[in-house]
Structure formats: structure tokens, C-alpha cells
Amino acid sequence: EEDLQVNLSEDKRIYGNLILERLKKNVEQDMKTLPLDNYFIEKGPNSDEDKCFILNPDHQKVDLDKYHYIIEPWQLYSKTAKINPLYSAYLDKNVLLLIGCHTVQVWHDQDKKKKTLEFISVIDKSKTRVDDGTNIKQVKYGKRKFELEVRSEDSKSIESIKMGADDDIVHAVKEACESLKFLYQIYKGSEYAISLSNEIQHIKFKEIVKQTRDIIVRFIHLYPIVWRLLDIRFGLLNILIEAREYQLIKYILFNEKKTIDGPEARILKTLNYLVSKSETNEQLLHDIDPDPNSLLHEKSLHMPQYSAWDGGNNAIHRAFEDEDPVFLGYFLEYYSNKAVEEIGWMITVSELLPWLYDKENENYGFYKSYVQLLFYKPCFCATGLNIPLFEFLEIPPSIDDSLEVYIPLTQLISDDSELEVKEISRDKIPDIQMVPLINFTTFENMSSKRRKNDYKDFLKTLRAAFYPSKYVDLKKYPIPFLQLVNKVENYPNDPFYYNPSMEAAMNFMWHSSKSHWRHTLYIFIIFIFLGYASYVGLNQSSTVYDIYNGSEVDYTMIEEEQDNTFSNPFSAIIAAYNWDSNSFDVWGFWPLIIIGVIGNIIFVIILQNVIISFMSAAFEDADKEGKRAVLNYQSRLIYDYALLEDSAFTTGYSDFDSKLKNKLRVRYVCFYNELPITKAWKEESKEWESIPIYLNAESQIQTEDESDFFIKKEDIKFIWTSTENEKTAEETDNKT
Template structure:
């Protein structure tokens, strides 16, 4: 028993278990002599090891062994492996990447029966155990260690005993060839078998191209298979050991860098059975892998998902898909599984793996992950507003309720009216918090530390003065300064990725602050446009002359301010700045200033009457430009943004066809110009009408001036093209006056092409683009808002972000929108071959499966025959091409009923896909019929 009082309390302090007695004495349980004796008895290192001597087998003059492979007995005696019975040798050559056959290696038996063999090669230390004769495999790998530096190891000393050995190695330093690093391997007491096996798999992948010939390649793949089998055996028998070791040594990173796809699949998706019901067992995921961003010493490290993305190449990208599938499935239970995903979404975009993001965004956790929060943390006004929308983000601030501070006199005055209203109408009832959901991307909108912080109070006045003199610049210039959300927006060009409630909630949460910023921009522009109208006389204002200088000053100041904002944004966005919206914004700032300045500059040198006509025409088009800008600024509001986006998308959609129509018009205009520019040369004169008055003696004759464009539209090429364009609108002026058959032929051809065919085709194209745009208008508006948020988030904010950057974003919405999105996600899953759902779930039991593995290849140096043809050299870059059925075979065979059920499910899925294709073909036929009908009606 522990010495001390019979009454004591146990506590845990910084990893140390202590207990306190009644007399206030503190003892450490692990340092108690009795506990230490119990622990040391199990951890005691054997002292009966026999140190081996290399005196007769080592030549100091050449610094080499005399024999290429010697093998020690348990009693310390040794012999050349060529003199040993081949049936006694467990393994002979387990480093197939070494190109010369007789490379130096040392072996030792670790028991009297010679069933356990230690073999030390150039870069590895391995322990193999011989299995029973009845077993399918002849040997099994018990332990393997590899030199991480891929350098030849030097043996300093070797001691062996029954079922154990102690090996001292010297490894040449990478930086200095004269210095060595000493390593001690004491198996099995002081070794980390699981850690070193996982490191071996990474080591073997890096040497995958070194084995030469089919024989060595098969040996190499067999060693990879045996190492995987060792890892699987430990995971299966001791899953908790794997969990703790994975946290301590970051084993998953070794497997990812080793591209062990099938092994990682088993770790992530292997299920364990609950034996409560034998007839219908329930399988649950064992969660053998946990995402982390910090190592055991609490230092920041790369996440396993980031390592997988950086290591992804070709078929090995499946690891990324498997990790995303694993995290998103577990996120339905707890969104904390996704915190590493939040960090790497921009990296997925950089590596062109956005297809995996699209697949992941259709997972249920992105639209149906419900949460519970105390209603006291939720604003009732926001909650009421949110239930009337499809998605509405809440500004939730969970935590301890702050103590109410004493109100100032101004706050007391402001609170009089609301309190009077509550007393009159009665206290409103709190709405129940239902259908509260959360964005399953923790820290998605959180900036790195010390970024996007509120400026100190003493700096705020100076920053405000700076803002008055110069527009706010962009503070977030580099990617490492931006949040994952902001980096995702700047890299993404696909509107489809915004088609889920979670991303809509993120944009909704951030839009409130950004919207206020852009509304201030609208106000400045409206004031700028009004001042331009007053100064130029477009708006009659009688008091203008009295304070004209003030108006001029404010106009030029606003023009400078708005233009500076556009220039700053141009320098920040680069080529992305050149969109329809930004180009119109820039012209609306520049053109009024330039035109007004030009007018008053010319007025100094010339009388005002000489260029009055030019001034009026210029101001007319400037006014039109300002109105266009005002209309486009309405894109900052939700409803009007839908219409503007639809108009812009329709113009983009039919722009190519419009250009084609214009080319046809130019062709006909050019033909008509060449035909009728000099009609006198071809003896063609137009025939006009003659008029004669009955009551007078005079007659009116129509005379044509063929050199004037008013009488001959086709005299000049630009006017000829304009005249042909108006043919599409039904204006065929002057054509009836030309009694000339080529004119008739050209007009008939033009009427068929331009009016009957192209005009109706344009209407049909616009209808199709409209329908497509209408179905995707919500995603387009969200994408547009996201770009505006990215612009706002990057600018300098003296007061910081008003809504903050919470770790979790909560949102509410209507049940109808949630059910609609779930149906859309389910339809997407059925009609698309999902990349994240290809990984079948493993069913395992408690029996050992070592005997079910394929037999190993005989690794004798000289013998190789056709009986070991289960492995085939494939000549690719994969380490191991062992089939999945060979690697992960369950002990119990699948029953026939399960096979029939799987076959039935496959048939049902095939029938669903056939029905879906049939429905799509029918829909296409109906659309074609409607289009043909529409064309006939237009005719």
C-alpha cells in the first residue's frame, strides 16, 4: 500500500498525478518507491545480452568485413551464410534497391529454434519471424528501421539475447562527413515499432525507382506489403496505441508522403461492429485519425491535409479526397473536424483541386448542420428577420454575459422612446431558436494574428484626417495577411461554389459592413453628379452664381477623391480591375472633370459662341454616362443586382452572335456603297414622284442630289452601313426609288438573312441565356458580393471590423430553402459520379488476418522460379500494386445474400441513371419543339 494517511485526495497537476494527505503532505504517485518498483519490473531492460565480437570477420586495414553476409548464433558463434542450411535462414536479402548482389550485411538468430532473425543491411535494420508450416505466409516482419538520411549505417556494437537485441549505430552527418550521429536500437523494449514502420513506408516510396529488374521489383513490393501488414496488425489489435502514436509522432504524414492510399483508406474508413445485435450488427467509425495543427510540443505544424495537397500527384490525389470525405462526414457530429479544411481551401484552389471543393460543398454538413445556443446570445430582431429569408447570418457573441455599465444621460434619453413603446404594446415574446445552423468551417473568416485589428484611439483622429485627404489604401497586400475566406474569394472564378447555404451565410455575415462602405460611395457619386449638373447648367439653380467657387471646389475635390479610389483599386487588382463595372466607374470619374476643365480652358482663348454646339453635344453624352453609372451603382442592392447581373450576362452570352450580325450588316453596307456611290457611272438614276397643281400653272419635280447622303444613303460607307442596319427595323427608305435589279436582289437576300433568320436566332439565343442566367442569378449575385467583400476587407479600417471575425458563423433560414438545397444535393449526388463517395467502408472483426495475406517472394539471391508469379512487375511509379482484395481481406467471406443485395442495388442505380437520361432527352425534345414553334410565329 502507499505510505501515508488513510484519507487523501488525488489531483492531476501539469501531467503529474499527486495526492495530498490529511497532514497536508504532497506526494507524487509515480515517484513512490512501490509504484516505481512495479513499473520498473515491466520496463526493466535485460542485462543478459551477449555482446558479439567482429574481430575475426572485420579487416581494419580495408575497413570492411571479410564476408558479405555472416550470421550469428544465439551463443555468439558465427558462420558464413553460404555454409548455413537454407531452410534455417528466415530472410537473406531484404534490400532489393541495392544494385550489387553481394553487399555487406549481418544477421543474428534471436532464439534457439532460429525462428527469429535480425538482419542489418546498408540502410535498414529488420527483424523477421518464421511462421508455422501450415501458415500461408512463410515469414512475418516484426520490426523494421530505416536510416532517414539514406546513408550507409556503420555498426559500433551489437548485443543479442533471447527475443531481443541492442544495436549501436553510427550514421555519417549530412553537414560534415567526418562527424557521426550515434543511435541505439534496443528491440523490443526501447523501440517505437509503429513509428519506424510508417517512416519506412515513406523511405521506400522515395526509393521506388531504384530496384532494377522484375525480380528486385517484386522483392521491393513484397517488402512494402509486409511493412503495411505490420502497421495494420498493430492498428487492428491496439487501435488506442495507433491513436496516441499518431498524435505523438505524426504518423499519418509519413503515410501520406509515402502515398499509401489503401492503408490510409483503411485507417480512415474502417468500421468496428457493436455486437449487441448479431442478426443486424451496427458499425461505427473508430476515428483513428484526428486533424491537428500543432504537434506534441504545441508548435505549429503543417496539417495532414496540407501535406496531402502538397504531395498530390496523379492517382495519389485520392488521399486528398479521402481526407475531405472523412472530415466532412464527421463534421455532422462536430464541426471541429473541419478546422484544418478551413486553412487549406485556398491551397486547393491554387493546386487546381477545386473539383474536390465543389464535391465537399454538397455534403450535408454545409446545409443541415444544426446547433443549439442559448437564446440569450441571439438578437431577437435579427432572429425575426432571419426567419423570413432563405439564409440569414446572425451576429452571435457567445460567452459570459457582461455586467451592465451605468448608462450615460444620452443613452437614457435614447431609451425613453423604446421603453414607452414596450409599455404601450406590451413586452414582446421571445421567438424560439429553431433551425439554427452553423458554417462547418471554423476560423474561416479569422485573420492571422495581429491582422485586421482596431487602431489605437490616439491614432484615430490622424487616420480620419488622412482619409479626408486621400482615400483609404489596401493594407492586406499578401496572401499570408488574408483570411482563408478572403483568399478563397480572390482565387475563385466559379460561381457554382457559392451554391450552398454555408457560403451564403458567410457572405451574408460579411456583407453588412461592406454594404455600408459602398453606400457611402454612392452618396459621394450622387453629390458629384449633381454638382456637375449645376455647374454646366443641366440643373437650373439660381443661387449658383453666389457660391460658384464653393461648388467648383467641392466638385473637383469629389472628382479627385473618386478618381483616386479607382486608381488605388486598379493598382491593387491589376488585370482583374478591367470589368464592365469598373470601366464605367473610371470613365464616370474622369470624363466630367476633363470635359469641364476643357470647356473653361478653351473659353479663355476663344469666344463662348464658337464652341457652344460642341459643348452641348459633349455634355449630352456625359449626362448619359453619369446615368449609366448611377444605374450600375444600384448593383449594391439585392433586387436591382439581380436585374443588372441578368442584363450583363445576356450581353456577354450573345455578344459573339451580335458581332456576327454586325459583320453581315457591314458586308451588305459595303456592297451597297460600292454599287451606288457613283450611280452616274453605271447610268442609274433614281425615279422619284412628280407633283402637278390643278389650280395653278406650276409643277413640282423631285430632283436627287446623288452626291448628298440625304438623297443617297449609300454615297459614303458609314452612312451606307447605318442604312442597312435600319433594314432590320423595317426602314427601307430610298430602295423603291432605285429601279435597278441588283438593289432588289441584295435587299431580298438581306431581308432573309437579317430579318427572318438572324433576328429570330438572336431572340432565341437571348431567351436561352435568360433562362440560364435566371437559374444561376443567385450564385452570380453572391459571387459579385463576395468580390465586393474582398475589396472592402482589404482596405484600411481605423475602427476595425464592426462585426468581428468569429470562429463560428451561425445562421437561420426557412425550412423550405433547406429542404430545397438538400434535394438539390441529393440530385447532384445521383447524377454525378462523386469523387468523395468512392471509398467503401470496411467491416472488420477481432480475428488476426495475417494468414490471409499473399505469400511472400523467396528472397534468396540465386533462386527465382515461376511459382512466385503473384507479383508482376508493372514498371510504373507506384511502390506497391498489390490488389486491394489482397491487402484488406476480411476473415469471413461475404455471404451470397449480401452479394445479391449489392447486385440488386447496382441494378437499381443503373435503372435510375437510365430514367434520368431518358427524362433529359425528353426535355431536350420539348425545348426544340417550342423553339421551332416560336420561329414559325415570328415569321
């Protein structure tokens, strides 16, 4: 049976190859070769005007429409190239293939006034200098298809540019993005500035750019899912960033349909339309689902990538490194808006946040304003819990008036685990919010398993009792939260300390590090008490001195002993409470003692009432500022502890791990949304959430004109699809 299956598979492979070869021969038979030695440009009657020709479907030279005389307007004053097409041929009765020095263009002439660009590609993407076309080796063309062979700049390989099959439609949009990048380099380069200063050439150039953008917009409307996949595979938005396509990127990210109809909603919408048309006796159109928002596209055309497909920078990192800050503003606004529904949208933002505080960056002013607005976005206190079925580790509030934190355990729990976990009650789930930053309190390379060694652990504990721990380099442990704390700890008024998600992350980090500070606190307490001489066996010198005459005491001197109220901690506390270093009974006059006590009480009462009456509002501010000061101080302690060589963050082993009998992977951080605590932040965020993050940077963009993406619904199509080919061919035959 195995031999039979092998034979059958081989037969299938043989027959499959035969079929492919047969189809390939049929395709090649339909293709014609364009003669490259023909001259498609001749001098006209006037010496200043050239006459252009094109091969018709019958392979005969005919006059080219003057609209297509200029396909590369930037070469008007070039010495080695022309603005006219070098080679041209009809792919159909109204589809033209035009080949210039830099680009290959396919135009669809529906009528004299309606001409659309269906394809544009840069012949050699590695350079932008003028070429005379000698690198073109062969051109084959057929009915709505062509293949162009080009020798690369190093003359070692031959590349092909082709269109014709249904799947080739993806090449049209990819090449359009690359062409926009090329056209931007042409427009900003000094080499072609003189040519584009000509009004006619400038208008033609802007028309080519607009038509190229329309290819992308049409593709997005027809194939939104394919665009999303192409963006992931080829990084199309990265290319558009290099092309400085501000309006197009903004259109892709934000011009979304507000709602996407499900199957039932679409059926009801269709039935309502049919009923309304039948009642009015109107003729039904082919499109029975008219969309008033035809310019809006499907949601989420761009997806965040933790790393690019080719290993390079993802979109947001490419935007961060760009000299123009507006692109980063677009992505931060887009991701933060999406994160309200799903926190995965912010997966690339976590490690980027600390970099926004880098003062050495040339765009520091813009980036600092970005992060200020970002911390007031709703996603930081409105992202509901979408993993309620997990068990949670409860972290109590670190201070009064703080948030209760929950850590979902997304890993298997061993039977011998001593870690206390629980499920969140259904009543609490609606008020549980998620910090929209994944892996914010950990880093990817941290060991997932704990290698326990009792002997080494004992030596570390013994060493810590006598020697201070060493500090390590933070770069070796790139925990986003710690890197962010390192940047903001000197700015106690930063919105970081107001943000509930940041507070929740800090509560967890403090809980992981507070055991270290308990030990340190005990050392300080011991040091304070041992600071008194009497507790370490050192007594004050005697106040009685005896003078001996031989062996007998001849004279005794007694020094008057002064009362030292700070001789021990308890008397020192009482003296500080009395606001004086001397007790009232020194004078031995009891009325003075009574007057002093009553006077102190009256003075305190008067002062208390004055403060309450004049500073009631200040107390509220003091409470707010006091909490922020505590969080700032906590963050400093967390950062100091985290850099220790044997801390829970550097060793990857904490008290939770010892109880879990495994490494606790803290991927998500959640918190209970207590309105009294988060109310102030929500009220303040309402003033800022409506302001786009990119607003300040976008207002400083110098653009020549606003891009218009209006396309009629009947024009949102391509000639490359089989259905469109058949339909157009049928219409052409009917006209003839």
C-alpha cells in the same frame, strides 16, 4: 513536517533508483552479446550459392532456414553488400533476429508455411546507399528482446534500436511506417532497379512490403486509440504520404465500422451469442463476440491538426504540397464527411480553400474539380447547431430570398454592452445549421481588445470626408473568406455562389461593411444632383439679345427657346418613361397625345404577354441567375471595402464592437435553413455528394497491384506483448 516530507521523498527517490538499477542489472544479465567477428555467411558446395547460419538460443551456429536467406533483395547485384543477413540470432525457438546492411528484421516462424514479420527498422534513415555493416557497433539479444547500437553517419553519436518491453510495441508501428518510406525510395530509385527486375527478388521485395503493411494494420486493429495519438505525435500519415501508400492511407481514412457498440449494446450482443450457443449445444469459442466486419477498424483513426507537433506541415498541407493530388482528395473527402457531425474536422480546410484556385499550381485542374465537389458536400447545409446554449447576434438577410444569419457569442458580455443579443427559440434550433469552417471570416492575430481614442477616430472620420482611404495588402490580413472571394469573383458561375454556407458568411460580411457603402452612395447621389448647372448657380445663357445704339436700345432679338426635357431629374424620368425625349404636346394636337398614350399602353400589354407565354421558365432561371449576380456584386464590394486602411476588417473594429464595448470574436457562423432557399442547392447536391472528391485523381494512379489487407482474426496479434509472450512460450513448452 516539511523536513520529514523532504526526507521521505528523498528516501523514495533513493529506493526507486536502487530498484531501477536492480531491474536493469537483471535485464542485462539475461542479454547476450552477439559476436560481430563471426561469419554468418559461408560459401556453399556450389560457388554460386552461399550458406547462411544463425545462432540458436544456446549460442551455437545452426543452419538458417532458406526462406530467410534473402532479407534485402534489392542488393542482389550490389558490389559491397549482400542480400543475406549479416548477423542473425534466435530470440526464441521460433523468433529470428536478422540484421542486414540496411534493415533490422524480426520474423516469427509459426510453421514452415506461416512466417510473419514482427518488426522492421531502417538502420540509418538519413541515407539509402549501400552499407557494408561497419556502422553496427554492438548487438545484444535475449528472450524476445534485442538492442542494436549503431554509429551515425557523422560518427559523432550512437543510436540504438531495441525491442522487448511491452511499451516498445509502439516502436514497431512507427518503424514500419519509416520502413515503407525507405522501401518506396528503394523501389523507385535507379540504383536498385536491376536487382529488383529479377523475378525472385521482386517477389521477395513485395512480400516484405506486404508484411510491413500488415504490421500497421494489425496495430490499428489492436490499438486504435494509440495509433491516433502516435499519428498526432509523429505525423505517421505524413510518412505514409512520402511512402506513396495510397491504399493503406485510404484504408485508414475510410474503412471504418459503421456503428460502434456502446456498453449496453455489447452486453446484449454477448448475451444473445451465449444463449444461441447454449441452445445449439455448441462449444463456446474464446472470442464470444465474432465480428463479421473484421477488416473494418474503429472510427476516426486520423484527427485534423491545425499545426504539426514538430512545427512542420500538418497532414492536409503536406498532401497539398505533394506532387500527387490524390492524397489531398483523400483528406478533403474524409474531413468533409466527418464535418457533418462536428465542424471541428474542417479546421484545417478553411485557409486551404483559396489555394485550390491558384492557377500557378501544377495540379490546378485537379484542385479546381476538388473544390467544385467540396461545395456540394452535405456538411455545408447539414451540420446541426451543437452550441444552442449561447446567446446569438441576429443578422437580417442582405437581400430578398436570402438566409438569416446568427452569430454565437462565445465570449463574456459586459454589463454596459449595448449589443442586442437573444437566445434562439427551441422551435428554430433544429433548422439552424453551422458553417463548417471555423474562423472563416476573421484571422487569429486580430487584436482582441478595442483601444478607443476619440480624437483619432474624429480625425479619421474628418479625413474620410475629403480624402479617399488607402488600400492595404491582403497578405497582412489573411482572412480566408476574403482570400477566397479574391479568387472567385471573376467566376460568377462558381459553386461558391450557390453554397448556402458561403451565402451566410457573405451576409455577415456585407452587414459589417454596408455602412461604408451607404456613405459612398450618399456621395454619388449628391454628385448626380450637383451635376445639373442650375443647382450650383449656373444658369443657361439668355435667349434675349439687345443691341444698343449708344445708351438706347436700338434692336431686340429673341431666340426661340427649345423645350429641354432633361433640364432636371424629374422631367428626365418622365421623358424616359414615355420612351422619347420630346413630349407629345410639342405639336399642340391633342388627338396625337391620346393615340400615343393608348399605343404605349397596348404595346406594353402585348409585349408583356408575349414574354410571359414564351419565357416562363426563363424567369425562374433569371431569378436564380439574378441572385447569383447580386451575390457576386456584393462579394466585390465586400472585398473592395475590406482592403481599405480603416475598414472594420483591417482595424479589427466594427459597429458590433462599439456596441459590445469589446472586440467581437466571430468564431462560428450559423444560418436558418429555410427550405425554399436551400431546396435548389440540396437537389443539385444529391447528384454530386455520392461522387468522392478524389475519384478523378485516383483513376489516374498507376499501381502495380491492389493491396490486400485481409488478416485472419487469430493472426491479429504481436509477439511483443507480455500476454502473447507467455502464451507462445507455454505452447512451445507443450510441444517440446
